[in-house]
Amino acid sequence: MNAKQIAIKDDEQLLRTISNEMRQGGKQSRDRFIFVINKCDILDEEMGERVDKLLQDVREFLKEFGITEPTLIPTSARMALIIRKKMRGEALSHNERSTLNEIKDFIEIKKLHYEEYATLTSTVKEKLQDIINEYHSNEDKCELEALIHTGVPALEEVINGYIEKYIYNVDNEEYSSVNRNDISNTERNVKYLPNRESFLSNDFFPSGITVDEGSIFPMVVMATMSSGKSTLINALLGEQVLPSKNEACTAKKYMILDDDQSDGTTIYITYKNGQTLIKERDIAEELEKANNNEEVVEVLIKGDVKGVMNTDRALLVVDTPGPNNSRDESHEQVMEDVISKVKGGLFLYVMNATQMGINDDKYLLRKIREQIKANPKISLIFVLNKVDQLDEGRGESVEQFVSIAKEYLISNGIENPYIIPVSALSASLFKKVLNGVELTRNEYRSFCDCYDVYQPKDYSMRSFAITDTLKNQNNKVQVKGTEYVIRDLNRAIDNTGIRLLEEEIQKAQILSSGIMKNMINVGGGK
Template sequence: MGFFRKLGDAIDSTVESVSETAGKVYDYTKENPVKASVGAAVGGVAALAMQAKAQKKNANIKVSPLKPVFEVVVMATMSAGKSTLINALIGQDLLPSSNEACTSRIFKIEDIDEHQGFTARVGGGDWESNPWIDVTTKTLKEMNDSIDDGIVHIQGDIPTINNHDLRLVIYDTPGPNNSQNKQHEQLTKQLLHDGNYGLIIYVLNATQLHVDDDVQLLHDLQQILSEKDDCKDVVFVLNKADALDEELGESIELAVKELTLYLERHGFKSPQILSISSRVALSARNRKNNIQLTRKEDRFLGGILEQIEEGAPFLGDYSTLQETIESHQIESRLQSNNTEQSIESLILYSGVKKLERVLQKSLSNVSDIN
């Protein structure tokens, strides 16, 4: 039995014992005014015990597992699809995402296996006393827009990642190219300078490469990394690769080659590049979780499935990473019209599974070293 289950059972047992005692005291004192104050006091204790029981479901977020963490920093300029990518890893729409620069503070997502739902609190000040609350995209947007200082700390289970000896912590950083909030750039730089992370995921928009904002952010990143004594791994994610149109002369293969040269010119030797579509992965996982899609997203997935059935290579093939997913894994899933198989094909096509394997391998490698 896990620690948190034992803790919950202990709370239940204590609550039942206190409540039973309070009931006996109440029966004894209700006819005796002299002793009524004693009964009232015990009743108050019982009320507190019941309150503890009501909060039992959050016991697992008030006592963190005694495991070291592996921190991953996700960074990008505006409209690269950074928050959508993290939502795809989480498996649901959670972080606010749009075409606007919506992340105005750092989101810290702590992966806790078997955690029920997602809970969060805003850091800053005496943040340990801030309450944990169940969150949705709406409540996270309110936290994001609030005037409170500090990060938004989120806890929940990222189902595709297993935390054996390490806990995965993902930082969603504010995009620096937001003219309305110049603190974005400083927040991201501060996190990078702290240097406690083991991996950086830099997300680029495949349809908007070589923009000035990326040039500046890449320059800043390279400068910060060059000052570090330890070597930090960086994976460059070419997001929205499915949006490139070969009929217009746009090629994912060519985009990866151009991006390789572009990154090398900025000081990143032999860059690790992975092409993905976070939109495909997130929409497919929403469907897998029986979350109703909009008609637009439904048609979008239908179009991607047609491409796969016509033999289109999946996006993870366009990569400078060593790990690959064999094409027959997709072909074998398309031998029937089974909905579940189609969803898995879409997720494989998106390339996100390959990124998840990079994360899992990073956790395992650090665990072996420790």
């Protein structure tokens, strides 16, 4: 609605239609309609035009059509658009640059804080206020605070809340109570999501944890000992989550559930007696304790896997113990149990480039081959890790060892294997530096050696790109007094092979949602 043109006759027919929908469809239909009062920034206070009075007039106007308790959100879409263009580094017109001078007003003048007038839940209000409190004193982030005051982020939060409540949460009581006949007869409705096939058996998670298996894309990471499996998983996560000695010391099952909205980490620790404890603080310390506690059988870690974005299935990384631990036969039992309970998704097999062809490899490859044959919805990717340890001076090239790995896998019954050479250690160290993590003395030595190998030596347009994931590429970071350009570190990460692996994981996740089978018909023309 135009803030300067409330109660015009053109609205009447549409509002009657909306009113009928809201009355007949129950709570979901009432929540479906959001009334946005735009152009609030052009109200003239000297003429008595105020936001609070405007919203009261809108409520009275809507009441004439039987619309009561409407969701009202005042906005300045124009200002929000200009602020976002500036935040993205896009070129602004002369008029847009002039409009940016109003940013200070949106921060300092309370009557321009449109989100405070909006119909919002307490949760949304608190979320927006937390962001404002965090950045209020930061001049570099003033655009973000002004953006919130335009009301547009409040609108986005209401829309997201509707989607989570009525689309993703199909078991929601209020959703189930919606009149199904009304839904089926309305083309503009929200449809039920189909029941998706689960890629996991019903007993995959411990009884103390409730997870919708149909919403999970499992990626089971397997390897024989000393393949750098935990380092690879940490490199994918972008931070040190799993203990570095994890694969050598424990027969526990570790799982990492990707939550793209998470700004922290939560762990669920399950013991032999079936009890599950939840920890949200001192994560590294709690994981170390769990790793050394023989009473712990499973650990679920919920956080954001940076390199992969979830589709309609959330990525679940499952870390299995290696089968070739002569000190503990339970390692093999845990791994086989995990493999047997996976019916779809991805098997990620990590190979040590310097130790290919051991007998334990052959046994594990046979188990994988049998499981995939019985469950063709499982994809398989081989990661040839530790390629940074190959000695070119002795004629050991990556190309040569990938070829050796291919022949070895084919000889073990793996047809057309996907093989991605990776230096997980290098990728992990480079990501640590970009994330501002202080390196230990040994890590710094390894960082220097790895950077010498993987630093960019060619020209690439990627070095000059500006995207959400490639920001401030010309800036520099310091490592033990030495400066490194961010774009060079990003390119070095590319050269480790980890980004290609992330892309393949993402592709497998997307394809698991199914391929569109129907043709798209385009009408018109003669």
